[in-house]
Amino acid sequence: MPHEPQPQRPDELDAEAVRTWSSLALAALGRAREDIDAINVYPVADADTGTNLYLTAESADRGLAEAFPEVTDGTGRTSLAEAVRAWAHGALVGARGNSGTILAQLLRGVADVLGDEPAERAQQAQQAGQGPGGLLARALTRAAEEAYAAVAHPVEGTMLTVAGAAARAGEAAGAAAGTAAEVARAAYDGARAALAETPGQLAALGRAGVVDAGGCGLVVVFGALWQALSGQEPAAEPVRGRAVPVPQSPDPCAQEEDGPAYEVIYLLEASEAAVGELRERLDGLGDSLVVVGGDGLWNVHVHVDDPGAAVEAGVVAGRPYRIRITHFGDERRRARGERAQRAVVAVVPGEGLAGLCGEAGATTVLVRPGEPPAVAELLDAVRRAHAREVVLLPGGAELRAAAAAAAEQARAEGVRVAVIPTRSAVQGLAALAVHDPEGSFDEDVVAMTAAAGATRYGELAVAERQSFTSAGICQAGDVLGLIDGDVAVIGSGLAETAEAVLDRMLGSGGELVTLVLGPDVPDAVAERLEAYVQQGHLAVDTVTYRGGRYSAPLLVGVE
Structure with a gap:
């Protein structure tokens, strides 16, 4: 069942307020998704910013609902700290695209302030002379700071600019002892004003005659925050508003297609030190680099020409998973409705x-x-x-x-x-x-x-326990050589077993051997196997690839 927004007191900043904010933001992004997609021209005109923001908000909302289902029935038993952390985590694991990744980091920044335990939060607010309004203002400021820090090369005229303006407006309202609802309204108004100025800050937007798509989505999120705390629904606004007259492009998604060819996104389990090195490596491979997260879990987003190198950089840093590689040619066709x-x-x-x-x-x-x-x-x-x-x-x-x-x-x-x-x-x-x-x-x-x-296929695996196989009884730790799915060889060493598998597979002929090495197999094994094939089968070519993490110790193909 969808969460029904609950009326909030102007100074009430609790778990139910977060749940209401999440539900309203998701619904509003759903309504605005197609309009936001239509004005997406920066950094890549692939017409998916609205969709990416919606999917990220959907993941955040689902994370909150699944982790704390009691919040959905209006009892308010879950603490603010628990709710906001679950919300931010849901956004992190489901972030899509450049805009969604930045939104996830904004929510993490909010959680870094509101996620403190109640006693600690109250003590900090008392020391700073803040009520819930001041606390919310501080959370929005932290969110903007962390979003800027997550982007390798921040550009003004984007959703970062909108986030910064909203935070400054919220800070001013909080300093004037405003309620949480008043801070939210000030942040919303500040975001709207900043969005209107984006065409004059970023040339790509000015040429197309549109405001920034990511910033437009962020205005929707701030409008949902104000509605959650005040009960007042923001008026619908035209998405394409402009600050200054600019030449209107006949195709708002037209763009020079000379940037990197691929978008690579993955979740990464790694230390903060390793992520620092990863940032430097990925920054040299491409652009639009955004790395968000913390506490051992990160969401990595980058545009590159060599997606394999971007993924391998993640393997060096830690444990990447949920890897998504998208070719921008496909996205640009989709942007044109093709x-x-x-x-x-x-x-x-x-x-x-x-x-x-x-x-x-x-x-x-x-x-x-x-x-x-x-x-x-x-x-x-x-x-x-x-x-x-x-x-x-x-x-x-x-x-x-x-x-x-x-x-x-x-x-x-x-x-x-x-x-x-x-x-x-x-x-x-x-x-x-x-x-x-x-x-x-x-x-x-x-x-x-x-x-x-x-293509006949072979695979090497390590036996986990004693068992009966089609090649006899194996012991734990034995190397098993499988051919077309059946165990054909039982050996003690990887290279020796691989040679026996190759002998059997090439016994019936072949022109090309493909070797796919697992992450822990040294290059010396590949060199040995290539030489072995060349010596015994002069007319057979060999190609070798690295399978990366999760691949078997060795895959063999014979064509």
């Missing part, structure tokens, strides 16, 4: 493979051991591909049912989908290698299916 004719969606077991498939133009879904993607996740990937025709590579026999269900739902939405029954990531790589987006759909599917089917 669909690509054909796209590929690949399920892969490692960040390195995700980057590799992303560079080949595929929309990727990262799978971790023991956590297969659900039907909804596969369907979301098909939708993100934004194409009339989609080829889905599940990458494992256990995912075939989920892939078929996602394909069936996508077909009901008008997308033509073919599922190629790949049983290993190396078969997916073989299929991608022959993918021809310019040919007919049927011919492309047939060629990709034939390439995948002609």
